[in-house]
Amino acid sequence: MSIKEMIREHPQVGADFNEQLAEAVKHAMYCAAICNSCADACSAEEMDMRRCIRLCSDCSDICTATYRVATRRTSGDVKVIEAMLRTCITACEACADECGKHDNDHCRRCAKMCRECADDCRKALESMLEHA
Amino acid sequence: MSIKEMIREHPQVGADFNEQLAEAVKHAMYCAAICNSCADACSAEEMDMRRCIRLCSDCSDICTATYRVATRRTSGDVKVIEAMLRTCITACEACADECGKHDNDHCRRCAKMCRECADDCRKALESMLEHA
């Protein structure tokens, strides 16, 4: 049940395995799930959470695209992955800022997840620029 | 980074937490990611893997919808979750059967993941029917 091991088993990967990028894939996968759950939990709260629903929904969609694209290893598509990682950082930071304002467990967990995901995308981006 | 804990923090869950359904969510999330990776890895193999690409792509899309829908806890939507779990079992079994025919690490891992996901969806479905 390890997406990182799965990527390593791709026929074109082998020694070329990028640990930072695989870590970003794993966390973007989790962040997509956590943000989807937070959007739903926010809509069940009593206070006005509409901005939080919006940013969690956007972040979930963007993390889903990010982890799916960054997982693929057939015939390198570096420029697209880099662009997607940059957008993912923007979406995760916006979502973390908003969730960070709310005093409930699901928003606290979501804000933490988004910050970790943004950090991992940044490290993945740096490792890709170094290898270019 | 736990999607199961996240679901427990939903304002309408609390004592109503369904462990089997949360386990199905977690594994469908992983299965979506593993199948997406397997479709890509299959397309890079030398032999004819087109049927495997097809079934992995379908299973990834269906697991994504399953985990997203089954995560939500606002104003119960039991009939839709049950229908989605049934379709997920069908897709996972079809994908596991096909991946099970191929002698490479990514297909073996994917087949195993799909079987686990189908099992968890079956258990979640049983637990929901018991509670109905």
Place this chain on the structure above:
Amino acid sequence: MSIKEMIREHPQVGADFNEQLAEAVKHAMYCAAICNSCADACSAEEMDMRRCIRLCSDCSDICTATYRVATRRTSGDVKVIEAMLRTCITACEACADECGKHDNDHCRRCAKMCRECADDCRKALESMLEHA
């Protein structure tokens, strides 16, 4: 910009083109987009729309999986498409029932779209069972 013509151009389709299934693909694609928009518009309304947000979000995810899976024509995957069409009918009917209760333009449009999508999925299912 026609998804139906696109499916007809698949190398394994030709004379086998299923008009009803292609129509279901087209409408599920639209329904995914309309429901995604309705969930967002509902979250901006003043009254309590949480059940509508939930059902629109679920229906959007399920229509997305449905149209993506039902589009594919490589190495037939009839059982999975049939299961997905059935689940799509369930999700569209649940969403249409809920949106039908609300007096605003986006919910009216969404309810109409969901009913059309459910009808098309039913016709596609019948045409597949006839050809089996």
Place this chain on the structure above:
Amino acid sequence: MSIKEMIREHPQVGADFNEQLAEAVKHAMYCAAICNSCADACSAEEMDMRRCIRLCSDCSDICTATYRVATRRTSGDVKVIEAMLRTCITACEACADECGKHDNDHCRRCAKMCRECADDCRKALESMLEHA
């Protein structure tokens, strides 16, 4: 069945309707569907289409995220939409360049669709920067 009319019916839109952004939403929705179909059709071709499968799959995932995020109008999220539009242009151009190399109807249609989608995202981006 018009996603553009749907966006206009959002309670926070009204006079603020951005025609260029709505056009980008519509074409990204179509491009997501066309690229998903092209990836499948490519996998059924006899020649080596693996790079095309890869780029179509990436472009489909990115267009899906783009149209879903750019559809939403609750509590403005301009920076995230702009970042997503930029990534969508990159993905569509990469996919159009690759599909443009192949002599078959589905790749020709997909290349045309991707170029139109990139153009619309560029115009949407310009209109957003003008309004900022």
